[in-house]
Amino acid sequence: MYIAFYSFRGTTALAAAESINVSDILIDIQQLTFSRGDRVIYRDLNMQFARGKVTAIMGPSGIGKTTLLRLIGGQLKPDSGHIMFGNEDIPLLSRNALYAARQRMSMLFQSGALFTDMTVFDNVAFPIREHTRLPESLIRLIVLMKLEAVGLRGARDLMPAELSGGMARRAALARAIALDPELILYDEPFAGQDPISMGVIVRLIRSLNNALNLTSVVVSHDVTEVMSIADYVYVVAEQTVIGHGTPEQLRAHPSPLVQQFLKGEADGAVPFHFKAAPYEQELMELVG
Amino acid sequence: MTTRKIEILVGGFIVLAIAAFLLLSLQVASSGVAGTGQSYRLHAKFENIGGLKVRSPVKVGGVVVGRVAAIELDTTYYRPVVTLEINKSYSNFPETSTLAILTSGLLGEQYLGLQPGFLDETVEILADGDYIEDTKSALVLEELIGQFLFNRGN
Amino acid sequence: MIADKLQQIGAATIGNVRGYGRAGIMLFGALLGKPDIRKGFPLLVKQLYVIGVLSLLIILVSGLFIGMVLALQGYTVLVKFGAEQMLGPLVALSLLRELGPVVTALLFAGRAGSAITAEIGLMKATEQLSGMEMMAVDPLRRIIAPRFWAGVISMPLLAVIFTAVGILGGHLVGVDWLGVDGGGYWSAMQANVDLYQDVMNGVIKSMVFALIVIWIALHKGYDAVPTSEGISQATTQTVVTASLAVLAFDFILTALMFGG
Numbered sequence: 001m002y003i004a005f006y007s008f009r010g011t012t013a014l015a016a017a018e019s020i021n022v023s024d025i026l027i028d029i030q031q032l033t034f035s036r037g038d039r040v041i042y043r044d045l046n047m048q049f050a051r052g053k054v055t056a057i058m059g060p061s062g063i064g065k066t067t068l069l070r071l072i073g074g075q076l077k078p079d080s081g082h083i084m085f086g087n088e089d090i091p092l093l094s095r096n097a098l099y100a101a102r103q104r105m106s107m108l109f110q111s112g113a114l115f116t117d118m119t120v121f122d123n124v125a126f127p128i129r130e131h132t133r134l135p136e137s138l139i140r141l142i143v144l145m146k147l148e149a150v151g152l153r154g155a156r157d158l159m160p161a162e163l164s165g166g167m168a169r170r171a172a173l174a175r176a177i178a179l180d181p182e183l184i185l186y187d188e189p190f191a192g193q194d195p196i197s198m199g200v201i202v203r204l205i206r207s208l209n210n211a212l213n214l215t216s217v218v219v220s221h222d223v224t225e226v227m228s229i230a231d232y233v234y235v236v237a238e239q240t241v242i243g244h245g246t247p248e249q250l251r252a253h254p255s256p257l258v259q260q261f262l263k264g265e266a267d268g269a270v271p272f273h274f275k276a277a278p279y280e281q282e283l284m285e286l287v288g
Numbered sequence: 289m290t291t292r293k294i295e296i297l298v299g300g301f302i303v304l305a306i307a308a309f310l311l312l313s314l315q316v317a318s319s320g321v322a323g324t325g326q327s328y329r330l331h332a333k334f335e336n337i338g339g340l341k342v343r344s345p346v347k348v349g350g351v352v353v354g355r356v357a358a359i360e361l362d363t364t365y366y367r368p369v370v371t372l373e374i375n376k377s378y379s380n381f382p383e384t385s386t387l388a389i390l391t392s393g394l395l396g397e398q399y400l401g402l403q404p405g406f407l408d409e410t411v412e413i414l415a416d417g418d419y420i421e422d423t424k425s426a427l428v429l430e431e432l433i434g435q436f437l438f439n440r441g442n
Numbered sequence: 443m444i445a446d447k448l449q450q451i452g453a454a455t456i457g458n459v460r461g462y463g464r465a466g467i468m469l470f471g472a473l474l475g476k477p478d479i480r481k482g483f484p485l486l487v488k489q490l491y492v493i494g495v496l497s498l499l500i501i502l503v504s505g506l507f508i509g510m511v512l513a514l515q516g517y518t519v520l521v522k523f524g525a526e527q528m529l530g531p532l533v534a535l536s537l538l539r540e541l542g543p544v545v546t547a548l549l550f551a552g553r554a555g556s557a558i559t560a561e562i563g564l565m566k567a568t569e570q571l572s573g574m575e576m577m578a579v580d581p582l583r584r585i586i587a588p589r590f591w592a593g594v595i596s597m598p599l600l601a602v603i604f605t606a607v608g609i610l611g612g613h614l615v616g617v618d619w620l621g622v623d624g625g626g627y628w629s630a631m632q633a634n635v636d637l638y639q640d641v642m643n644g645v646i647k648s649m650v651f652a653l654i655v656i657w658i659a660l661h662k663g664y665d666a667v668p669t670s671e672g673i674s675q676a677t678t679q680t681v682v683t684a685s686l687a688v689l690a691f692d693f694i695l696t697a698l699m700f701g702g
Contacts, residue, residue, distance in 0.1 A: 102576060107576040111568050111569050116570070130579050298491050305603055316538070316609060316635050317635045317637040352633065
């Protein structure tokens with residue numbers, strides 16, 4: 001088997017340490033630029049997500065991590081650049097090809113995005129019913145399997161409104177794996193969870209990834225959890241990747257920005273203050 | 289709410305709507321004298337049609353037998369030509385019949401009164417497209433008053 | 443100053459045209475493509491229930507009362523001219539031509555339209571639409587299309603029911619209470635109401651109104667800013683815009699149908 005040493009664009013110092021087989025890359029983001037109105041969100045972003053691994057994207061809030069997932073899912077179109085999903089370039093796909101590609105991926109939304117007018121069971125059965133013509137007895141079997149995997153088999157007849165936040169996210173996870181996708185995109189899976197359900201979700205992401213041979217992309221700013229499950233981590237800030245590597249490599253990363261983020265310092269390379277005119281000057285304006 | 293119950297209620301809704309529509313089309317609207325094929329057309333020239341309108345009824349002895357289909361102006365003599373649409377089941381009016389523009393009540397609508405004429409060997413039955421020759425125009429109030437004053441002056 | 447005003451007018455116009463464009467694209471996306479009867483029909487039935495059946499009560503009650511009030515008001519005027527036998531046509535024509543389609547459309551905008559906007563806006567805010575899209579299910583076809591068709595089907599049916607109930611209400615007050623001759627009520631009505639001119643034109647009107655109201659409701663929901671005040675604003679806008687649009691189109695349609 002041919003093994004190529006893949007050199008990451010940008011910070012070559014770290015890339016040399018990590019070798020990834022090219023054919024094992026499921027998603028390859030190349031030179032991605034995306035802006036919203038006049039505001040540039042990403043400039044020349046490059047990322048690779050290896051097949052069968054848990055890759056995490058970390059970064060401060062408000063830098064458009066969710067936007068990145070939407071770009072991968074084809075819900076947003078970049079200004080330029082490529083997002084290769086296998087052999088397909090997501091932004092260039094026709095509507096039908098895009099919908100076909102989406103059947104191979106799923107996304108776990110921060111809110112869970114469960115359909116509020118259906119029971120948990122029907123929610124999990126929804127993608128199966130939409131995309132297959134399986135008999136109802138078989139659908140029931142699959143749904144119960146998926147619910148068992150997330151530990152919610154007993155909650156199948158509840159409505160989403162009756163679930164706690166953590167349970168809703170697990171139910172949504174069961175729905176996300178209903179069609180056995182190749183790729184799951186997790187949008188802030190740990191946000192707003194109590195320690196117990198956080199632990200449950202951490203375990204689930206890891207175990208589902210191993211059991212179903214999934215590729216997982218986790219977007220989060222919860223450093224501890226991410227460092228505990230990710231095989232590879234990208235730290236994104238200031239419109240591009242500022243550091244990447246395995247969790248161990250990152251801890252030894254020379255960049256002050258990366259260090260500030262990992263340690264959670266209030267002020268540092270990422271300033272505490274939002275960009276503004278000098279404080280004294282604005283105060284003087286009020287007086288004068 | 290089970291699917292079955294929803295389906296039954298939606299079914300009931302549709303049936304109710306159909307019933308309402310039937311009520312409107314059968315009980316509320318005039319049934320008949322409108323469709324093509326069930327009626328035939330006659331024409332009549334008047335001096336003055338007064339307030340006669342398209343869709344005004346044509347009555348024989350108070351019974352509606354048809355409606356005014358069109359009102360046009362004959363451009364050679366500048367006289368109004370009224371086209372009547374008469375129900376096929378009343379199809380044997382002789383050509384000696386007379387047509388008058390009458391008014392129902394003091395403030396009521398104007399309608400066409402058809403007075404069937406006599407019938408003998410020389411008289412034919414009115415067929416589609418024929419003209420009714422003997423017509424009486426609408427009474428115009430101003431003319432009536434004028435005539436009345438003129439007569440008193442004598 | 444003038445430049446500022448001009449800029450405001452320009453920006454508002456561009457915003458409006460953009461809104462129409464987005465609404466058009468939304469409807470286009472929802473209605474394009476072959477419908478899947480197997481999956482689509484149950485969804486349509488469900489929406490017919492939510493949009494049509496659940497609006498029935500308000501339609502029945504309003505229709506009855508409007509018919510009764512019309513008869514009462516009409517009678518007091520007509521009786522002065524000794525023309526109370528014209529009560530039937532008065533009630534029937536007002537309801538068939540104007541009140542049936544228009545009041546139904548206004549009630550529909552308030553009852554079903556606002557609910558649709560709020561529902562879709564909330565689905566957007568809770569990422570349900572987005573989630574559906576990521577599950578490779580097009581929300582335009584799964585969510586928008588069934589609601590659109592259910593609205594377009596329901597409203598003419600509701601208008602017909604409204605009109606029929608109104609005429610019965612008029613009968614209740616005019617004949618059973620005020621003592622107008624019952625036979626005269628119906629026969630005068632039949633002599634003055636035409637199936638095509640009046641009944642069908644009323645139905646056509648309510649079809650046009652249905653299209654307007656449901657389209658506005660869906661668009662406002664789909665385009666809502668996904669926050670609490672965004673949704674509340676969108677809901678208000680649905681009722682206001684739909685009502686004004688219905689009244690404006692009513693004038694245009696009336697002029698086209700009965701004006702010439």
